[in-house]
Amino acid sequence: MPCMKNGKKYFTKISLLAAVMAALFVVTCIAAPCRAQELKKITILYTNDTHSRLLPFERPDVGKSVGGIERRAEYFRSVKKREPGVLIVDAGDLCQGTPFYNFFKGEAEFNSFALAGYDLAAVGNHEFDNGLDNLKLQAERSGLRLVCANLFDSDTLKPLFAPFKIVEIGGVKTAVIGIMGKDSWAAVSNQLKKGVLYADEVRLLEKLCATLDKSVDLIVLLSHSGHEADLRLAEALPRVDVIIGSHTHTKLDKPLVVKKTAGRTGSTAITQAFENGVYAGRLDIYLDGANRPVRYDGGLKLIDGGIRINKRSALHASLSRYENAMKKEISRKIGVCEAEMSNFVADMFNATDHPLGRLVCDAVNSAAGSDVFFSNSTMLRDRLPKGDITIETVYRIIPFDNTVTVFEMKGDALLGMMDFIAANFGKNESFQYGGISFTIDMKKRKAFDVKVKGMPVEAGRTYKVATSSYIAQGNLMGSEMFKEVCGRDELGGNIRDMFAGYIEKTGSIKPPADERIKLIK
Structure with a gap:
């Protein structure tokens, strides 16, 4: 991970960058003004964390056929038809989660978003999953405009993306700034951060907002930071009027209006529209004669079969081409x-193991020939439904192309690693396990009763402990966990293929019953 440069010199560079960025804006007109003597109303339509869900899908807790970029586009079109001033934005992570991304490296997502009518999108951590060069290429080819103010070339200190765009929405001059939050940036693999400088978002935004203040009526932040971080940003940045959030997949049914503390006037509306395109958000902003917001309204629109798609649209033709190109390969039954096995984790930091996690880890452990395999819970992105399993099913569960790294560790080092995991339980993302079981004493923050394949760990014995390449590269405290190793082997193939091979070999699978983690509070 590139190091942050501290002190006055760095702060001055960021200040200059903010000033330069503000001097280079171009104003885009979005719609017409309203009649005098009335409150002006403008509308922002927003989404976040689509994760390549371009087609309708079943969501048991919501409905049998929800989402779909074509339905979303028709909803956008219907609102624009009725309202005079509309801006359409996405707050990031439009990529990674279905075979569309694995097969087309973001091309399908970027083209679909551009054709669906998005004006701007923030950069999420998963946009980096195929590297910065690929991200820039897909954005350039599609014409989808990205904004991100706090990622820079580490050599030149030039912004990697347009930091913001100024648009006119119904006569209201609006600065739309993109931001990548700390937690989001931390989730990007260390291997993909080379050459990128991450700047503290609060310090930079303070400077940028001060520079833009007199030039615009509204400041809107597309924040790929997470809901708790957005609450902090609203308090720290009184000039920001709206925060369109993402990253934590939070469902805010109504805009959350945060009042400023004593001595600071106005308020900030915070929104977030869940995940996977199940909903699209709408924020109506009512402004006085000075174009200052006096009221926020809106909510979430369920994107379902009640919205009819246009099969003659360019979006439909484009999406069909991508779908047909991969259909034969991904529809094969294995x-x-x-x-059914759920991947649901209510709290990614305090979760224990679940049946799908056990199944995947057991499968990879067997394929790798290791004694133990573990990986982060968020490696598993979808449930495994009851019934036929296809290649597409496996892609939805494990969209990432992570491979397996096998370490050789002495038993005492393995026990030390489990103590480290216990000490950091609740602070780091949770893991799923295969081949190992243990108990965590939450008061002592220690692991005990550690067993490998049902037998107590022997201090002097050598064990093969496998994990994903993502953790092996040092992410999620991987460097600390694997400090004491006496061998390392990088296996070919990826985790998804190992899991698919296990299913094909087994034929019929059921949830493993044995729990791997026990907590004593």
Whole structure:
């Protein structure tokens, strides 16, 4: 990870960058003004964390057929038809989660968003999953405009993306700034951060907002930071009027209006529209004669079969081409699941193991020939439904192309690693395990009763402990966990293929019953 440069010199560079960025804006007109003597109303339509869900899908807790970029586009079109001033934005992570991204490296997502009518999008951590060069290429080819103010070339200190755009929405001059939050940036693999300087978002935004203040009526922040971070940003940045959030997949049914503390006037509306395009958000902003917001309204629109798509649209033709190009390969049946297995984790930091995690880790452990395999819980991105399993099912569960790294560790080093995991339980992202079981004493923050394949760990014995390449590269405290190793082997193939091979070999699968983690509070 590139190091942050501290002190006055760095602060001066960021200040100059903010000033330069503000001097280079171009104003884009979005619609017409309203009649005098009335409150002006403008509308922002927003989404976040689509994760390549371009087609409708079943979501048991919501409906049998929800989402879909074509339905979303028709909803956008219907609102624009009725309202005079509309801006359409996305707050990031439009990529990674279905075979569209694996097969087309972001081309399908970027083209679809551009054709759906998006004006601007923030950069999420998963936009980096195929590297910075690929991200820039897809954005340039599609014409989808990205904004991100706090990522810079580490050599030149030039912004990697347009920091902001100034647009006119119904006569209201609006600066739309993109930002990558700390937690989001931390989730980007260390291997993909080379050559990129991450700047503290609050310090930079303070400077940028001060520079833009007199030039615009509204400041809107597309924040790929997470809901808790957005609350802090609203308090720290009184000039920001709206924060369109993402990253934590939070469902805010109504805009959350945060009043400023004593001595600071106005308020900030915070929004976030869940995940996977299940909903699209709408924020109506009512402004006085000075174009200052006096009221916020809006909510979430369920994107479902009640919205008819236009099969003659360019979006439909484009999406069909991508779908047909991969259909034969991903529709192949490889097995049957006897009972549904959820990937649901209510709290990614305090979660224990679940049946799908056990199944995947057992499968990879077997394929790798290791004694133990573990990986982060968020490696698993979808449930495994009861019934036929296809290649597409496996892609939805494990969209990432991570491979397996096998370390050789002495038993005492393995026990030390488990103590480290116990000490950091709740601070780091949770893991799923295969081949190992243990108990965590939450008061002592220690691991005990550690067993590998049902047998107590022997201090002097050598064990093969495998994990994903993502963790092996040092992410999620991987460097600390694997400090004491006596061997390392990088396996070919990826975790998804290993899991698919296990299903095909087994034929019919069911949830493993044995729990791997026990907590004593």
